[in-house]
Amino acid sequence: MLNDVIFGQYYPVRSFVHNMDPRAKILFVIAYIVAIFLADNFYALAAVTLFLIVAVLASRVPFGRVLRSVKMILFLIIFTAILNLFFYAGNELHVIWQWKFITLSWEAVINTVFLAFRLFLLVMGTSVLTLTTAPVPLTDGIESLLTPLKWIKFPVHELALIMSIALRFIPTLMDETNRIVAAQKARGANFETGGLIKRAKAVVPVLIPLLVSAFRRAEDLGDAMDARCYSGAKGRTKYKKLVFTWRDLVGALLLAALIAGVVLLNVYLGGKFAILDAFL
Amino acid sequence: MEAVRLENVKFAYREGEGSYAVNGVTLSVEEGEFVAVLGRNGSGKSTLAKMINALLIPTEGRAIVFGLDTADEKNTFEIRKSAGMVFQNPDNQTVASIVEDDVAFGPENIGLPREEIGRRIGFALDAVGMSAFRSATPSRLSGGQKQRIAIAGVLAVLPKIMILDESTAMLDPKGRREVMDVVKKLNKERGMTVIFITHFMDEALEADRAVVMHRGETVMDGTPREIFSRSDELEMYGLALPRAAYISKKLAEGGMPVGGAFRAEDLAEEICASLQKA
Amino acid sequence: MRIVAKGLTYTYNPRSPFAVQALKGVDITIEEGEFFGIIGHTGSGKSTFLQHLNALVRLTGGYLKVGEYDLSSKKCDVLGLRAKVGMVFQYPEYQLFAETVEKDVMFGLKNFCRDMGEEEMRSAVREALETVGLDYEEVRDRSPFELSGGQKRRAAIAGVIVTKPEVLILDEPAAGLDPLGKKEIMQLLHGIHGGWCKTVVIVSHDMDEIAENCTRAAVFSEGKVVMEDTPAAIFARSDELLLLGLDIPVTAKCARILKERGIALDTDFTSDDLIRKVLAAYAARKEGRGC
Known part of the structure; x- marks a missing residue:
């Protein structure tokens, strides 16, 4: 049952974004991240936001669901924001408040908002990828994109196989963990109370059987793979082939437009502190 | 034609200790035969099975599958192509998170073209009655369904022999029946040679021939009816009618x-x- | 200890798209002293019910009392309950963890009986191992992982019965064992039943096992108890069981066919009883002709 939590990232509906090629989606996310870091003023960030909104709408994933992924790293965002707010150093600062070596300036405020905004966009964008791409196609996409690395003898096939087998065994091992925890609880094990050392010790009766079982499973799987004629990447074909479609073309065009837009906005509307001149 | 011939095979997991898991078995299986191998846990049934598709190589003696000696490494690939094996734990045999990808694993390994793999998946899933689950996730299927997927994964390579190593041991009665029905159908309709390892006595009844193993040796060999008529002997080997x-x-x-x-x-x-x- | 459940409900992942209602109002009473059987498909809710008996899932709906322990009360002494209700999971050998068999078996004792002395614990371990048919001196210092499959299962059961629970619950204790291993496990259970272990509850897919061993049984289907009676009464309703997609014992299959042929046998569906009744019918017919 807990599996669903792990794989819960994937939001199973049919949509424009879901139907895109995983390789294209991975590349688009990279381009999107580039756009975020290129953006140097709020207008450019607004353009990225607009793109994000379009992407989320096209993915048919509810906004709330996408927002939930931000919640997980909210702490990180707040933490960096606070650090930034009080320890921002610049040449000419419009100081608001000062105490010893801590300074609060308008620049710091703007910089912090900018940074938090960027992080927010970053997390929202990448979670659109994981929300619309199931783990298996995602691994396939990564494998396919890494293929050029084969030239430098990087074990791309093995890596992809390991990833997909790991994905495949997560639910099995989760179930197993639950079973062992329940069995040891029935024998009086206590996982809920006690100090750190006591709790760490309490994990042993779960960890050891889990490891033993994982090894046994690995051995079985090895036999099963051998029996099914597995002998490495050599001479192996692939059943699933990824194909780019018109959707990916649309995505590529939109992203190209976004990056071009961000660059133009940067050039014509100045840096992020330009708005300060208007007010102060 | 003779599908499998074991000539006085012995196998020791730790060499030099003198304790053999399989201790001098001679056995011949004809093409199209349905052989049940019975015996207590630890009687050497699984070791024997693994010697048939070169997962284990006999310490002594020879194992020959369709004329190919398993000891010769050059034969390994061909032998595994013609002798498929389904294992005990339904959770430990699938490599992929989607049924069709898992069934595709074997055909991919033997380097078939894409279109042919697609056809093989269709054929194999149809043969085990699991066509409707082509895009399902194996971890959400029942034990019997998982084992049928495992059988499909083996079938997709088009083997001539199917070895089932206690493949029903962890299933509930419904799952056992499902697996048994599929195996019987493959044997009757496609002439698949079946080597069925089990300790469920009633399953052995479906076979043409039953072999009883005890302490690494074959101690009884005959039709299931003959075997079951010798109930005192069966009891001696820890089996029950x-x-x-x-x-x-x-x-x-x-x-x-x-x-x-x-x-x-x-x-x-x-x-x-x-x-x-x- | 008497086990009473009324209207027990349970939902996994409530309020989520993955919500599954596993129990939909379970009513059941298991009296002290019974050898109780639980029958049902995988997914019928029987495992979820068993987990409730040991407070391994939180009671969310309905009423459940195990002896004096009221599971619906927040103040329920969970550790005390678990000490009195032993639970053997499916394939219990997969929970072995300690370096030696002795330490593994002692685990429960150390958790439940904290003020027990080392010597006393040792003798309890010895007794538990001997009860399951293992030689204490031979296995105590061995790693549990070195034992054979059947021995591992026994050692794991010893690890549960070492605290002498009044109620012993076993989820398919004989699964994966060969015929002799199965027989030995059932003999072991009968051996302890009636002594310190007053009640035994087993889950089994093997209807013959239920027919031969249980005093009463319950049939789970789709999160409810649809039958609760003696095996004789349950297997007399074999048509309904077959409709639920469940198996029936060989004796019941045989009796069904005989009934169709006009031979009614009043049997409790154990092999011995069926043999007796058939032989009696045979003798009666022979005599009838003789007259």
């Missing part, structure tokens, strides 16, 4: 003119007949 056969035997001991029934249906017929004659 199917319950219907046990009841039939007890009735005969009680003076009724019955004997030879192994299934509930036959038992009822026997009782009926002898009561009417009485």
Whole structure:
């Protein structure tokens, strides 16, 4: 049952974004991240936001669901924001408040908002990828994109196989963990109370059987793979082939437009502190 | 044609200790035969099975599959292509998170073109009655369904022999029946040679031939009926008669003119007949 | 200890798209002293019910009392309950973890009986191992992982019965064992039943096992108890069981066919009883002709 939590990232509906090629989606996310870091003023960030909104709408994933992924790293965002707010150093600062070596300036405020905004966009964008791409196609996409690395003898096939087998065994091992925890609880094990050392010790009766079982499973799987004629990447074909479609073309065009837009906005509307001149 | 020939094979997991998991087995299986291998846990059944598709190489003796010696590494790939194997734990045999990808694994390994793999998946899933689950996630299927997927994964390579190593041991009765039905169909309709390892006595009844193993040796070999008629011997090897056969035997001991029934249906017929004659 | 459940409900992942209602109002009473059987498909809710008996899932709906322990009360002494209700999971050998068999078996004792002395614990371990048919001196210092499959299962059961629970619950204790191993496990259970272990509850897919061993049984289907009676009464309703997609014992299959042929046997569906009744019918017919 807990599996669903792990794989819960994937939001199973049919949509424009879901139907895109995983390789294209991975590349688009990279381009999107580039756009975020290129953006140097709020207008450019607004353009990225607009793109994000379009992407989320096209993915048919509810906004709330996408927002939930931000919640997980909210702490990180707040933490960096606070650090930034009080320890921002610049040449000419419009100081608001000062105490010893801590300074609060308008620049710091703007910089912090900018940074938090960027992080927010970053997390929202990448979670659109994981929300619309199931783990298996995602691994396939990564494998396919890494293929050029084969030239430098990087074990791309093995890596992809390991990833997909790991994905495949997560639910099995989760179930197993639950079973062992329940069995040891029935024998009086206590996982809920006690100090750190006591709790760490309490994990042993779960960890050891889990490891033993994982090894046994690995051995079985090895036999099963051998029996099914597995002998490495050599001479192996692939059943699933990824194909780019018109959707990916649309995505590529939109992203190209976004990056071009961000660059133009940067050039014509100045840096992020330009708005300060208007007010102060 | 002879599908499998084991010539006095021995196997020791730790060499030099002198304790053999399989200790001198000679066995020949004809193409198209359905052989059940019975025996207690630890009697050497699984070790024997693994020697048939070169997962284990005999320490002594020879294992020959369709004329190819398993000891020669050049033969390994061909042998595994012709002798497929399904294992005990339904959770430990699937490599992919989607049924069709898992079934594709074998055909991919032997380097088939894409279109052919697609056809093989269709054929294999159809043969095990799992076509509707082509895009399902194996971890959400029942044990019996998982084992049928494992069978499909083996079938997709088009083997001539299918070895099932206690593949029903961890299933509930429904799952066991599902697997048994599929295996019987493959044997009857496609002439698949089946080597079925089990300790469920009633499953052995479906086979043409039963071999009993005890302490690494084959101690009984015959039709299931012959084997079950030697109940004292079976008991000696830690096996028990199917319950219907046990009841039939007890009735005969009680003076009724019955004997030879192994299934509930036959038992009822026997009782009926002898009561009417009485 | 008497086990009473009324209207027990349970939902996994409530309020989520993955919500599954596993129990939909379970009513059941298991009296002290019974050898109780639980029958049902995988997914019928029987495992979820068993987990409730040991407070391994939180009671969310309905009423459940195990002896004096009221599971619906927040103040329920969970550790005390678990000490009195032993639970053997499916394939219990997969929970072995300690370096030696002795330490593994002692785990429960150390958790439940904290003020027990080392010597006393040792003798309890010895007794538990001997009860399951293992030689204490031979296995105590061995790693549990070195034992054979059947021995591992026994050692794991010893690890549960070492605290002498009044109620012993076993989820398919004989699964995966060969015929002799199965027989030995059932003999072991009968051996302890009636002594310190007053009640035994087993889950089994093997209807013959239920027919031969249980005093009463319950049939789970789709999160409810649809039958609760003696095996004789349950298997007399074999048509309904077959409709639920469940198996029936060989004896019941045989009796069904005989009944169709006009031979009604009043049997409790154990092999011995069926044999007796058939032989009696045979003798009666022979005599009838003789007259």
